Amino acid sequence: MAAPRRDTRGIVDAPELFARVRFRRREPTGPLRPYVEHYWLIDWDLTEPYVSHVVPHPSVNIVFQRYGSQDPAGSGEVAFGEVAGIGLDLFVQKLEGRGRVCGAKFRPGGFRPFAPERPAGDWTGRRIRLPEVYPGRDAAADTEAVLNPASDDARVTALDGFLLALDPRPDPQADLAMTLVDRIRTDRTIRRVGDFARGEGMSVRLIQRLFAAYVGVGPKWVILRHRIHEALEHAETDQAVDWAALAADLGYADQAHLARDFTATVGVPPTAYAEATART
Numbered sequence: 001m002a003a004p005r006r007d008t009r010g011i012v013d014a015p016e017l018f019a020r021v022r023f024r025r026r027e028p029t030g031p032l033r034p035y036v037e038h039y040w041l042i043d044w045d046l047t048e049p050y051v052s053h054v055v056p057h058p059s060v061n062i063v064f065q066r067y068g069s070q071d072p073a074g075s076g077e078v079a080f081g082e083v084a085g086i087g088l089d090l091f092v093q094k095l096e097g098r099g100r101v102c103g104a105k106f107r108p109g110g111f112r113p114f115a116p117e118r119p120a121g122d123w124t125g126r127r128i129r130l131p132e133v134y135p136g137r138d139a140a141a142d143t144e145a146v147l148n149p150a151s152d153d154a155r156v157t158a159l160d161g162f163l164l165a166l167d168p169r170p171d172p173q174a175d176l177a178m179t180l181v182d183r184i185r186t187d188r189t190i191r192r193v194g195d196f197a198r199g200e201g202m203s204v205r206l207i208q209r210l211f212a213a214y215v216g217v218g219p220k221w222v223i224l225r226h227r228i229h230e231a232l233e234h235a236e237t238d239q240a241v242d243w244a245a246l247a248a249d250l251g252y253a254d255q256a257h258l259a260r261d262f263t264a265t266v267g268v269p270p271t272a273y274a275e276a277t278a279r280t
Contacts, residue, residue: 009229012053012090012266013277014236020050021095024152028104029160034175035110035168039159041152042101049096055232055265056087058181058215058222060111060123062104062130062163064146068097081130081143083115085123086216090267102146102155104163108222109177109214113168120216134166177214180207184219185226191251193219227251228265231258235274243270 008014017023021044028036037059044050066079084103112120115133130139146158180200183190190196196219197207211219227250234241247258262270 007233008236009233010055010057012055012232017052020044020046021052026152026156028156028163032160032163032168034178035106035113036163037105037107037110039156040101040103040105041155043099044095045098046096049094051092051094053267054087054091054093055225055228056091057105057229058086058108058217058225060085060106060120060216062106062114063101064103064143064159065099065101066143066147067099079143079147081139081146083111083123083128083130083133085120085126085128088125088217090265100147102159104159107178108181109174112174112177112214113171114163114166116169116171119213121212124216137165173210174214177210180210180219181215181222184222188249188251190223193223196223223251224261225265227258228261231262231270232266232273235270236277239274241270241274 011017021042024041026039026041027033028039061084062081063084064079064081068078106114109120111123115123130137130142142162146155146162149155149158184196190199193207194204197204200207202210208218211217211222215222217225230250231246234246243258244255247253247255250258252258252261259269259271262273266273268276
């Protein structure tokens with residue numbers, strides 16, 4: 001399996017985030033790599049609050065987190081673990097004081113072997129605490145085991161131990177789902193679900209059912225989300241984006257359609273976002 005990607009796709013204003021927090025990606029142990037894309041570790045110690053924004057990937061995450069006083073969502077908890085399903089909207093998180101997050105980002109389709117009794121769509125748009133997902137485990141002990149160590153190596157080892165204890169079993173359908181989503185991510189010519197399904201020798205209905213059960217969102221959503229991630233990256237790295245050409249390259253009918261999807265996902269038009277990024 002490939003090493004953790006170094007790109008910042010999905011992170012809105014990545015340079016600003018990296019200036020405020022310590023962000024690292026680490027590989028899981030070998031047996032977990034078919035399922036887990038990477039671990040992500042974040043620590044912060046802020047004198048002023050900071051709000052991070054992320055355009056979610058089509059991935060389920062298991063996240064262990066500790067905040068300085070209590071969960072900003074208002075649960076009253078200082079430290080907890082949860083399963084975070086695919087976010088359908090822009091993910092916004094306020095960070096303040098000191099805190100730590102350790103997450104496992106699963107490959108799209110890769111989480112199902114860790115919770116085989118439930119389709120992936122059950123997690124979509126939801127954040128569910130670990131005791132509900134894995135009632136037979138001591139969630140508090142698992143959370144402390146991951147968050148307490150001072151070194152990254154020890155935290156990675158704890159994440160490995162937690163996931164291996166869940167005893168994921170091989171699942172050919174999960175393998176197929178992961179392969180198909182990765183093909184969408186890397187092949188720009190995939191623009192329509194019908195064409196994609198025919199190219200894979202599958203019916204549209206069959207591929208939609210596979211994605212619902214193993215990914216959590218439909219293939220059309222995955223196609224559009226990866227294109228928005230690419231547009232976001234261009235907006236941050238290219239000071240002279242030809243938006244009409246990029247829209248055509250990404251498979252949009254015209255620039256207006258790209259601008260509409262970008263604005264609906266990120267919250268501002270792509271030209272405005274590029275201008276704001278250039279000023280920072």
